Amino acid sequence: MMKRSTFWPSSSSQSLMLLGLAWRSLLNRRTSVLLTLLAISLSVLLLLGVEKVRVEARTSFANTISGTDLVVGARSGQVQLLLYSVFRMGNATNNISWESYQKIAGHRQVAWTVPIALGDSHRGYSVIGTNQDYFRFYRYGRKQPLTFAEGKSFTQLHDVVLGSRVARELGYQLGDKIVVAHGMGSTSFAKHDDQPFTVTGILSPTGTPVDQSLHVSLEAIEAIHVGWESGVKLPGKTVTEFTPEQLQPTQVTAFLVGLKSKVATFQLQRAINNYRGEPLLAILPGVALQQLWQLIGVAEQALLAISALVVLTGLLGMLTVLLSTLNERRREMAILRSVGARPWHILALLMLETMLITLVACILGTVLMYAGLYLAQPLIQQQLGLKIALGALTGWQLQLLGMVMLAGTLSGLIPAWQACRHALADGLSVKL
Amino acid sequence: MTAVVAGCAVALSNLHFGWPDQPDLLTVDDFQLHRGERLFLHGPSGSGKTTLLNLLAGVLTPRSGEIQLLGAPFSSCSARQRDRIRADHLGFIFQVFNLLPYLSLLDNVLLPCRFSLLRRQRACERFGSEVEAARYLLATLELDHNGLLKRPVSQLSVGQQQRVAAVRALIGDPELIIADEPTSALDSDRRQAFIELLTAQVEHSQSALLFVSHDHSLKPYFQRAASLPEIAGQVG
Numbered sequence: 011m012m013k014r015s016t017f018w019p020s021s022s023s024q025s026l027m028l029l030g031l032a033w034r035s036l037l038n039r040r041t042s043v044l045l046t047l048l049a050i051s052l053s054v055l056l057l058l059g060v061e062k063v064r065v066e067a068r069t070s071f072a073n074t075i076s077g078t079d080l081v082v083g084a085r086s087g088q089v090q091l092l093l094y095s096v097f098r099m100g101n102a103t104n105n106i107s108w109e110s111y112q113k114i115a116g117h118r119q120v121a122w123t124v125p126i127a128l129g130d131s132h133r134g135y136s137v138i139g140t141n142q143d144y145f146r147f148y149r150y151g152r153k154q155p156l157t158f159a160e161g162k163s164f165t166q167l168h169d170v171v172l173g174s175r176v177a178r179e180l181g182y183q184l185g186d187k188i189v190v191a192h193g194m195g196s197t198s199f200a201k202h203d204d205q206p207f208t209v210t211g212i213l214s215p216t217g218t219p220v221d222q223s224l225h226v227s228l229e230a231i232e233a234i235h236v237g238w239e240s241g242v243k244l245p246g247k248t249v250t251e252f253t254p255e256q257l258q259p260t261q262v263t264a265f266l267v268g269l270k271s272k273v274a275t276f277q278l279q280r281a282i283n284n285y286r287g288e289p290l291l292a293i294l295p296g297v298a299l300q301q302l303w304q305l306i307g308v309a310e311q312a313l314l315a316i317s318a319l320v321v322l323t324g325l326l327g328m329l330t331v332l333l334s335t336l337n338e339r340r341r342e343m344a345i346l347r348s349v350g351a352r353p354w355h356i357l358a359l360l361m362l363e364t365m366l367i368t369l370v371a372c373i374l375g376t377v378l379m380y381a382g383l384y385l386a387q388p389l390i391q392q393q394l395g396l397k398i399a400l401g402a403l404t405g406w407q408l409q410l411l412g413m414v415m416l417a418g419t420l421s422g423l424i425p426a427w428q429a430c431r432h433a434l435a436d437g438l439s440v441k442l
Numbered sequence: 443m444t445a446v447v448a449g450c451a452v453a454l455s456n457l458h459f460g461w462p463d464q465p466d467l468l469t470v471d472d473f474q475l476h477r478g479e480r481l482f483l484h485g486p487s488g489s490g491k492t493t494l495l496n497l498l499a500g501v502l503t504p505r506s507g508e509i510q511l512l513g514a515p516f517s518s519c520s521a522r523q524r525d526r527i528r529a530d531h532l533g534f535i536f537q538v539f540n541l542l543p544y545l546s547l548l549d550n551v552l553l554p555c556r557f558s559l560l561r562r563q564r565a566c567e568r569f570g571s572e573v574e575a576a577r578y579l580l581a582t583l584e585l586d587h588n589g590l591l592k593r594p595v596s597q598l599s600v601g602q603q604q605r606v607a608a609v610r611a612l613i614g615d616p617e618l619i620i621a622d623e624p625t626s627a628l629d630s631d632r633r634q635a636f637i638e639l640l641t642a643q644v645e646h647s648q649s650a651l652l653f654v655s656h657d658h659s660l661k662p663y664f665q666r667a668a669s670l671p672e673i674a675g676q677v678g
Contacts, residue, residue: 027556031545038544341539347501348536349610350529350557352522438499438534 032362046328053324054375057317066398074218077149083264085289092298095264098136098219105261110287119274122147124266127231130190135176137224139231150218161211170207175221177212202234229257332425343433356433357426364422451475451618451650457507468493473673480651485670500524529558533611535621540607541595551576551610561614579609583639601632621653
C-alpha cells in the first residue's frame with residue numbers, strides 16, 4: 011500500500027527513474043515549460059501544415075485534368091498550351107481550323123474529343139465555347155466527371171452553364187440573364203450586350219479552373235461574333251436571326267483528345283505534330299503539368315524553408331529558457347549529486363527534459379494541425395474549392411517530425427553539458 | 443601513520459589542497475575518524491570546512507597526500523569510482539535546502555536507493571523493502587503521520603525538512619554521515635530535538651558521523667570534538 015505513494019516503480023531501471031525525475035522537474039516549472047511547449051508546438055504545426063498544404067496543392071494541381079490523353083492546340087510551347095487550354099490563363103497564339111479539328115477527331119484511334127473556343131469573358135471569368143461532350147468526357151481528380159449542382163446543360167443558343175465559383179462569387183441563379191464581353195479582363199468596354207445569355211445550369215465544385223469558367227455552345231460563340239468580323243462591333247447592327255451557315259463553327263482554340271487505347275498516344279502525338287494542314291502541337295497533359303509544377307517549385311521550397319526556420323526559432327526559444335533557468339537549478343543538481351547521482355545522470359536528466367518537451371510538442375503540433383484542418387476544411391473547400399483529405403501523416407511529414415525530435419534532443423546537449431559542468435564545479439553545497 | 447586505517451571511516455595523511463597555481467588552501471597532516479565514531483568538528487568561517495567536506499565527498503581532489511574512506515584509497519580512485527563510493531557509503535545533510543521541491547517527502551527520502559543498489563539492498567535486507575525502511579526511519583524522527591508523507595516538501599517546516607534530510611542520509615545504512623551545519627536554521631528547542639534523534643539513530647546504525655558546526659552547545663552529544671585549525675596546519 012505504501013508503494014503506491016511513490017512514483018517510481020520498485021524495480022525500475024535507472025532510465026525510467028530519470029524519466030520520472032525529469033517529468034516531475036518539468037511539472038514543477040510548468041509555466042515556462044508550457045510556454046516553450048506552445049512555441050515549439052506552433053512551429054511544428056506550421057511545418058506540418060505547410061507541408062500538408064504543399065502536398066494538397068500539388069495533388070489538386072495534378073488533379074486539374076485527368077483521363078485526357080492529349081491536348082491539341084496551335085503550335086507554341088507545351089506549358090503555354092496547357093496554361094490557356096486547361097488553366098484558362100494567357101492567350102492562344104492562333105486557332106485551329108474546324109477542318110483540321112474534324113480530321114483529327116475522325117482518326118480511328120480517337121474515342122472522343124472536347125473542343126474549346128476561348129477569347130470571351132464575363133467579369134474576369136473565361137467564357138468557353140464547347141459542346142455537350144465537355145460534360146460527358148471531361149474528367150478531373152480521380153477521373154471524376156463533372157456534375158450539375160443545379161439545372162442542366164445548355165440546349166438553346168443563348169444558354170450558359172456556370173462553374174460553381176462564378177455562380178457563388180457573382181451571386182447568379184438559374185434563369186439570370188448575363189452579358190458576355192469581348193476579350194479578357196474584368197472590365198471590358200466591348201460587350202456582346204445585344205445577346206444576353208440565360209443561366210440554365212450550375213456545376214458542382216471541382217477545385218479546378220472549371221469552377222471559374224462559363225460554358226456556352228460553340229454556336230453561341232459564333233452567334234455573338236456575327237457582325238464583329240472586323241474585330242469590333244459594327245454600330246447599329248443588332249442581329250436576332252441567324253442562318254445555319256452563320257452558326258457553323260469555323261475554328262476552335264484547342265481540343266482535348268481521349269484515345270481508344272493508350273498505346274496509340276505517342277503515335278497520334280507524332281502524327282498531329284507532323285500534321286501538314288497547319289502547325290499544330292499535341293501534348294501529354296501529365297508531362298506538361300509536371301513541367302509547370304517545376305516552375306513554381308521554387309516557391310514551394312521557399313515555403314518549406316521558412317517553416318524550417320520557424321521550427322529553429324522555437325527550438326532556440328527552448329534552449330534560451332533552459333539555459334536561463336539552469337542557474338536556479340544548480341541547487342537541484344547539487345542535491346542529486348549528494349545523493350549519489352553521477353555526472354552522466356545529470357546529463358541524461360537534462361537531455362530527457364528536452365526530449366520530453368520536443369516529443370510532447372511534436373504530438374501537440376500534430377493534433378493541432380489535424381484539429382485546424384478539420385475546422386478549416388469546409389471553409390477551404392468553399393473558398394478555394396480545395397478538398398483537403400485528413401489522411402495519416404506522410405512519410406515525409408514523419409521524417410520532418412523525426413528531424414525536429416533530433417534537433418530538439420541535440421539542442422538539449424548544450425544545457426545538459428552546462429549543468430554537468432556546474433554540478434562538478436559546485437560540489438555538493440551550493441548555498442543560495 | 444596509516445596503519446590503523448582498516449578501522450577508520452576516514453583517514454587523512456599529508457593532505458594538501460589548493461587551486462592550480464595558488465598556494466595550499468588546506469593541509470592536514472594526520473586525521474582519523476573511526477567507524478561508528480561521532481565527531482564534532484568546529485572552526486571559524488573560512489577555515490576550510492567546506493573545502494574539507496568537498497574533499498571527503500570526492501568532488502575536489504587533493505594536490506598531494508592521501509584520503510582513505512572505509513579503507514579504500516579514495517583520493518587515488520577515478521572520478522567514477524569516487525562517485526560510486528559516495529553513492530554507496532556516504533550520506534550528506536546540509537545547512538538548508540536539502541530536498542527536491544518537486545518530489546514528495548517519501549520520494550526525497552528514497553533518492554539514495556535510486557542511485558545506489560547497495561543501499562537499496564541494505565534497506566531491503568533490514569526492513570523488507572526500501573519503503574518500509576524509510577517509514578521506520580521517518581517514525582524514529584517523528585515524521586511518520588500519513589498526512590505528512592504525501593505532502594509536498596515545500597509545505598514542511600524547516601525543522602521537518604532537516605529531519606527528512608537526516609532520514610535520507612541514513613537510509614541504507616551508509617558507513618559515514620557528513621553533516622554540514624544542519625542545525626543552523628533551527629531554533630534552540632528544535633536543534634536539541636534534532637541532534638538527539640540524529641545521534642541516537644547514527645548510534646543505532648553504527649555509522650560514523652562527521653558533524654560540522656559553530657554551535658558549541660551541541661558538543662556533549664559527541665564522543666570527540668576537534669577544531670579544524672587544530673587538525674589542519676593552515677596556510678595563507
